[in-house]
Amino acid sequence: MSKDTFTIIDNRTGKQYEIPVEHSTIKARDLRQIKVNPDEFGTMTYDPGYDNTASCKSTITYIDGDKGILRYRGYPIEQLAEKSSFLEVAYLLIFGELPTKQQLADWEYQIMHHTFLHENMTQLFHAYRYDAHPMGMMISALAFMSTLHKEASLVEDADVRLKQIYRILGKLPTVAAFCYRHRIGRPFNYPNADMGYAENFLYMLDYMHQSRYSVNPVLAKALDVLFILHADHEQNASTSVMRSIGSAYADPYSAMAGAAAALFGPRHGGANEAVIKMLTEIGDAKRVPSYVERVKKGEFRLMGFGHRVYKNYDPRAKIIKKIAYDVFGVTGMNPLIDVAVELERHALEDDYFVSRKLYPNVDFYSGIIYQAMRFPPDMFTVLFTLGRAPGWLAQWVEMITDPEQKIARPRQIYLGADERDYVPLEQRG
Numbered sequence: 001m002s003k004d005t006f007t008i009i010d011n012r013t014g015k016q017y018e019i020p021v022e023h024s025t026i027k028a029r030d031l032r033q034i035k036v037n038p039d040e041f042g043t044m045t046y047d048p049g050y051d052n053t054a055s056c057k058s059t060i061t062y063i064d065g066d067k068g069i070l071r072y073r074g075y076p077i078e079q080l081a082e083k084s085s086f087l088e089v090a091y092l093l094i095f096g097e098l099p100t101k102q103q104l105a106d107w108e109y110q111i112m113h114h115t116f117l118h119e120n121m122t123q124l125f126h127a128y129r130y131d132a133h134p135m136g137m138m139i140s141a142l143a144f145m146s147t148l149h150k151e152a153s154l155v156e157d158a159d160v161r162l163k164q165i166y167r168i169l170g171k172l173p174t175v176a177a178f179c180y181r182h183r184i185g186r187p188f189n190y191p192n193a194d195m196g197y198a199e200n201f202l203y204m205l206d207y208m209h210q211s212r213y214s215v216n217p218v219l220a221k222a223l224d225v226l227f228i229l230h231a232d233h234e235q236n237a238s239t240s241v242m243r244s245i246g247s248a249y250a251d252p253y254s255a256m257a258g259a260a261a262a263l264f265g266p267r268h269g270g271a272n273e274a275v276i277k278m279l280t281e282i283g284d285a286k287r288v289p290s291y292v293e294r295v296k297k298g299e300f301r302l303m304g305f306g307h308r309v310y311k312n313y314d315p316r317a318k319i320i321k322k323i324a325y326d327v328f329g330v331t332g333m334n335p336l337i338d339v340a341v342e343l344e345r346h347a348l349e350d351d352y353f354v355s356r357k358l359y360p361n362v363d364f365y366s367g368i369i370y371q372a373m374r375f376p377p378d379m380f381t382v383l384f385t386l387g388r389a390p391g392w393l394a395q396w397v398e399m400i401t402d403p404e405q406k407i408a409r410p411r412q413i414y415l416g417a418d419e420r421d422y423v424p425l426e427q428r429g
């Protein structure tokens with residue numbers, strides 16, 4: 001008997017099964033043979049939220065949640081945040097290796113030369129109400145893009161895929177900036193391909209035809225690092241949606257619209273916006289203990305705390321906490337930082353949070369930085385979307401090119417009514 005197997009004994013029948021184990025994983029399909037009667041469907045696994053289910057094999061991102069480790073293609077997040085740039089990290093995620101000088105120059109050129117939007121899309125922004133949530137605009141703008149680039153549906157063609165990657169990474173900051181400018185009733189600024197990625201984005205948000213204008217390099221650098229920290233996080237909710245929609249061979253714009261919709265939720269990328277609401281509501285470090293008591297009573301959750309995978313400090317939160325002070329050096333202090341630091345200190349000394357291994361996550365400090373940079377809270381998840389875009393695209397390419405991948409189609413345990421006859425309306429009580 002091979003050592004790399006599990007022996008399963010079905011106590012209902014006394015039958016014994018040998019199931020192969022690879023990478024500490026068994027194939028759910030191998031359980032199907034376990035059944036009492038031959039006409040039964042067979043054994044399945046039940047795993048709400050895919051808590052313990054690997055949906056794919058991946059070579060992109062490694063996380064050790066207990067040790068607080070995050071690596072993209074093997075490179076520690078700390079090194080990438082310190083030494084790399086967002087576009088270089090995007091290249092690494094999508095192609096698997098760091099680029100050469102020439103490859104990086106070509107990559108940056110291609111992305112920065114796909115930043116302009118079709119004018120039809122520019123008109124789309126005028127259809128939104130003045131107070132439309134920018135994530136709603138972002139999601140629908142992504143779906144709109146699929147109507148403009150029809151060849152994108154040829155998802156099996158590597159050249160077509162690459163073209164859409166240039167377009168998506170190039171155009172997303174323009175979409176995000178136009179969402180913002182529409183919200184504040186200002187004219188759109190068209191992209192400037194001579195600038196860096198984050199620099200051009202800040203320029204499109206801010207520029208008001210001043211004769212002397214430049215983007216603050218500290219803020220551009222901080223944003224670039226924040227994008228790196230958000231660039232991928234393996235099979236989280238939005239990435240799973242990206243893969244799931246992509247597995248039906250929908251075009252990448254439609255898949256990204258779905259991924260962005262998942263990210264919008266407050267338990268996922270919407271948490272950074274929720275953190276600012278929470279810190280503002282607490283208002284003063286003195287009120288932290290009473291707020292934490294209400295969390296412990298189960299009235300609500302501490303936003304920006306806890307993670308499905310990290311059961312130790314989120315390594316991204318550590319880096320972000322440091323960047324916060326670089327940004328405050330330019331923008332002035334954000335008074336909410338005192339509340340956040342006190343909240344973190346208090347929670348990490350409390351058994352409720354310690355025993356459940358609840359630590360600050362990426363969203364805990366990112367909102368404070370974005371607010372200091374004068375982003376309105378409802379733009380925060382849009383910033384997360386810009387950062388996460390290369391991760392979604394890398395995962396999408398990996399899924400499409402993986403011969404083992406199939407259309408996503410989970411099973412269910414049906415517990416509803418057995419067959420029954422339709423009752424006409426007049427006979428119902």
Ligand code: CMC
Binds near residue numbers: 267270304305
């Ligand atoms: N505040 C208070 N209690 C919490 C929190 C929290 N933030 N998170 C989890 N718990 C408790 C939860 O009530 C449960 O307690 P009990 O065992 O007594 O019922 C226990 O911890 C386990 O919680 P869970 O819901 O089973 O954990 P999960 O892995 O399903 O949830 C999470 C992960 C991120 C959804 C959750 O921690 C949460 O809602 N956090 C707040 C929202 C947030 O900050 N989200 C951003 C996540 S990081 C970036 C991203 O993914 O986009």
